Amino acid sequence: RAITKGLLKPGDRLCEKMPTHRQQVYPYQVALIDLYLAALESGEPKRLEYQYQGEISGWYMTLVTPLSLELLYMTFTEVSGVIHDPLTGLYNRRVLEMELEAWEVCLFIDLDRFKLINNQRGHYLGDELLKAVATVLQDHAQTHNGIAVRNSGDKFLLLLPALNADSTEPCPIPTAIAENVLSDVLAIEVEGVSISVSIGVASGTINAFDVDAPIDRLLQAAETAMREAKRNRRSNLPQHRIQAWNSALARRRLRQITLEAYLEQRSSELEFWLAYQPICHMQTGAIVGAEALIRWDSARLGSVAPSEFIPVAEATGLVHRISDWVLCHALEQLAQWQEISSEFNLSINISPLELEDDDFLDRIMQRVAGAGIVSNRFGVEITERGIYSNLERYLQSLQELRAMSLRLKVDDFGTGQSGLAQLLQFRFDEVKVDRYFIPTNAQNLEKVAICRAIANLAEGVNFDLVAEGIEHAEQRSLMLGMNYNYGQGYLFSRPMTAQNLTTLLREGTCLAAGG
Numbered sequence: 001r002a003i004t005k006g007l008l009k010p011g012d013r014l015c016e017k018m019p020t021h022r023q024q025v026y027p028y029q030v031a032l033i034d035l036y037l038a039a040l041e042s043g044e045p046k047r048l049e050y051q052y053q054g055e056i057s058g059w060y061m062t063l064v065t066p067l068s069l070e071l072l073y074m075t076f077t078e079v080s081g082v083i084h085d086p087l088t089g090l091y092n093r094r095v096l097e098m099e100l101e102a103w104e105v106c107l108f109i110d111l112d113r114f115k116l117i118n119n120q121r122g123h124y125l126g127d128e129l130l131k132a133v134a135t136v137l138q139d140h141a142q143t144h145n146g147i148a149v150r151n152s153g154d155k156f157l158l159l160l161p162a163l164n165a166d167s168t169e170p171c172p173i174p175t176a177i178a179e180n181v182l183s184d185v186l187a188i189e190v191e192g193v194s195i196s197v198s199i200g201v202a203s204g205t206i207n208a209f210d211v212d213a214p215i216d217r218l219l220q221a222a223e224t225a226m227r228e229a230k231r232n233r234r235s236n237l238p239q240h241r242i243q244a245w246n247s248a249l250a251r252r253r254l255r256q257i258t259l260e261a262y263l264e265q266r267s268s269e270l271e272f273w274l275a276y277q278p279i280c281h282m283q284t285g286a287i288v289g290a291e292a293l294i295r296w297d298s299a300r301l302g303s304v305a306p307s308e309f310i311p312v313a314e315a316t317g318l319v320h321r322i323s324d325w326v327l328c329h330a331l332e333q334l335a336q337w338q339e340i341s342s343e344f345n346l347s348i349n350i351s352p353l354e355l356e357d358d359d360f361l362d363r364i365m366q367r368v369a370g371a372g373i374v375s376n377r378f379g380v381e382i383t384e385r386g387i388y389s390n391l392e393r394y395l396q397s398l399q400e401l402r403a404m405s406l407r408l409k410v411d412d413f414g415t416g417q418s419g420l421a422q423l424l425q426f427r428f429d430e431v432k433v434d435r436y437f438i439p440t441n442a443q444n445l446e447k448v449a450i451c452r453a454i455a456n457l458a459e460g461v462n463f464d465l466v467a468e469g470i471e472h473a474e475q476r477s478l479m480l481g482m483n484y485n486y487g488q489g490y491l492f493s494r495p496m497t498a499q500n501l502t503t504l505l506r507e508g509t510c511l512a513a514g515g
Contacts, residue, residue: 085150087127088134092150096215103146103215104162105174107181108200108222109137110230111154117193119392128190130154133197136184144177157219162203174201179238200226202245208253221245224253259312262298269325271298274333275495278504278511279345279466282480282487285510289345291381291488292330293495294322314353323354324363331371331378333498338373340505347379347409352386355397365404379407381432385415388422398426412468414450420457428463435469435489439478448478455482476512 085092111133118126130150137148137158146160158181160174178199185197202221209220222245229243243249262268276290296304313319326348334346354360368375380401387394387410401408409430410423414437423431433454439447451467458465467479470489479487492511504511 085134088131088150090134090138090148090150090156093152095147095149096219103159103218105146105160105177105203106201106218106222107158107160107174107178108151108202108219108226109133109156109158109181109185110198110226112196112198112230114154114195116388117195121191121193125191125193129188129193129195132188132190133185133195136181136188140177140181140184157222174203175238175242175244178242182238182241196241198226198230199242200224200229200245201242206245208250210257221249224249255308256312256315258301259304259309260316260318262301263309263313263316263318263322268296268298269321272296272322272325274326274329274498276333276346276498276501277488277495278493278501279486279488280492280511282467282470282476282485285492285512287501287504287509287511288343288486289347289377289379290501292326292333292346292348294326310351314351319351319353320357320360323348323350323360327364327367331367331373334378335371335373337502337505338377340502342374343377344505345377345379345407347381347407349381349383349411352382352394355382355387355394361397361400364401364406368404368406375405376407379409379430381409381411383411383415384413384434391422391425395426413454420453423457423463424461427461430464430466431458432466432468432488433484438467438469438475440472441474442478448482451479451484452482455484459483473512 083091083095111129114126114129117129133156134148134150137156140146141148141158141160144160146158149157149159151157158177160177178201182197182199185195188195200222202218202225205214206217206221209217225243225245228249229241232240232243273295275293275295277293278287279289279291280287294306294310296306296309298304310319310322313322330346330348334344337344337346350360364380368378371378398408407429409432410428411432412434413431414434431454433451437447437450439451442448455465464486465484466486466488467475467484468488470476470479470487470491472491475489476487476491
């Protein structure tokens with residue numbers, strides 16, 4: 001570092017220069033340099049040869065005791081290609097295997113909607129955006145004596161020391177650095193395309209993760225904070241795009257560890273049960289189907305919401321076992337209900353992880369074949385955010401599900417980053433429009449326009465529509481007027497037990513029938 005900054009140059013007397021700059025050049029090898037200087041000062045013809053892999057320098061250095069006190073001979077072997085990303089020029093993940101004790105601040109940066117941009121505008125534009133973001137991060141790394149790393153794909157790291165290298169002044173507040181990074185990234189524009197990021201910030205000592213290396217705990221804390229920022233994304237304001245690791249996230253992490261431990265026990269399946277929320281004909285209130293919703297009433301933890309334990313199951317791979325449990329119990333229940341009404345539909349929720357699991361697809365085929373049901377009355381729901389994040393990757397699995405005559409549904413449509421055009425990429429049987437887009441009254445002009453546009457597309461390409469979150473009669477009337485024939489929500493019914501739904505089906509009960 002001293003050489004590149006011009007602090008050392010050929011011809012300098014090392015005895016004079018090295019004591020001043022040794023910690024800049026060799027921050028972890030001071031004892032070796034002291035020995036080397038002692039040899040120089042003694043004037044004895046000693047030879048010391050040392051191969052040194054710099055802090056993060058990307059060079060192997062061999063130092064040989066000079067024949068005189070005038071010059072220091074050094075040979076360099078470049079290894080930058082091994083630890084550098086060829087596209088952006090930043091360090092790659094291999095640099096994380098090197099000496100990292102100096103880094104006490106981590107910014108974990110994830111590009112928003114990058115896969116969508118890649119799919120819609122092509123990889124060339126995506127690469128240019130990555131390089132532009134890399135330039136921003138490299139500038140900030142140099143400013144704060146840190147390093148920028150391309151962690152993977154559209155994810156980057158900014159690692160910073162606790163103190164500025166050239167002074168005893170504390171490093172600026174990490175969140176302030178993150179705000180500057182966010183501002184600079186938002187200013188990027190390539191061929192008319194801009195981008196945003198979600199940033200997680202962690203610093204100091206982290207004890208919430210079961211890994212040995214402090215740097216690994218730091219990285220995991222920053223990544224966890226980033227995911228929280230992405231989950232809560234509402235705008236490009238710093239308070240919505242940046243999340244610092246804090247005690248609340250630490251408590252949540254502890255809770256996740258606890259949930260994971262209980263989910264790993266097979267006995268947890270004895271505490272699962274399925275609730276069923278009816279789907280009704282909007283005009284008559286007749287029950288045409290239901291959505292199966294897993295519930296967990298733990299003897300020790302109490303009632304645990306699916307929104308809390310399903311992400312833990314997905315992160316740990318336990319979701320496959322849970323999904324199989326749901327599949328078996330839902331099919332068993334559907335077989336009973338089809339004896340009451342042969343046209344009754346039932347659906348379960350699956351995650352994109354299941355679509356990537358050939359074993360799970362095989363299990364669906366086997367379970368459905370052995371359940372004694374009309375297969376086209378059994379459906380799978382996949383959230384828009386999950387399925388359109390990488391539709392091309394899941395097309396083969398979707399085709400296999402279609403070959404089984406299962407009913408394919410897009411759930412929570414409108415919450416992801418796709419548009420109406422994405423609905424044409426694969427013909428789903430049903431689209432469930434998220435409650436956020438359901439207007440409360442006719443004065444919600446924007447929501448009315450969005451719902452009408454979806455309805456027009458549904459009529460043109462022939463898929464059914466379900467309006468989620470119907471809570472008031474006025475909403476039902478509005479959606480019915482836009483040709484939404486089916487609805488789901490508290491106006492019709494809250495989720496209920498299988499026994500209660502069985503009673504309604506046997507009695508032919510209609511829920512919240514229109515006038």
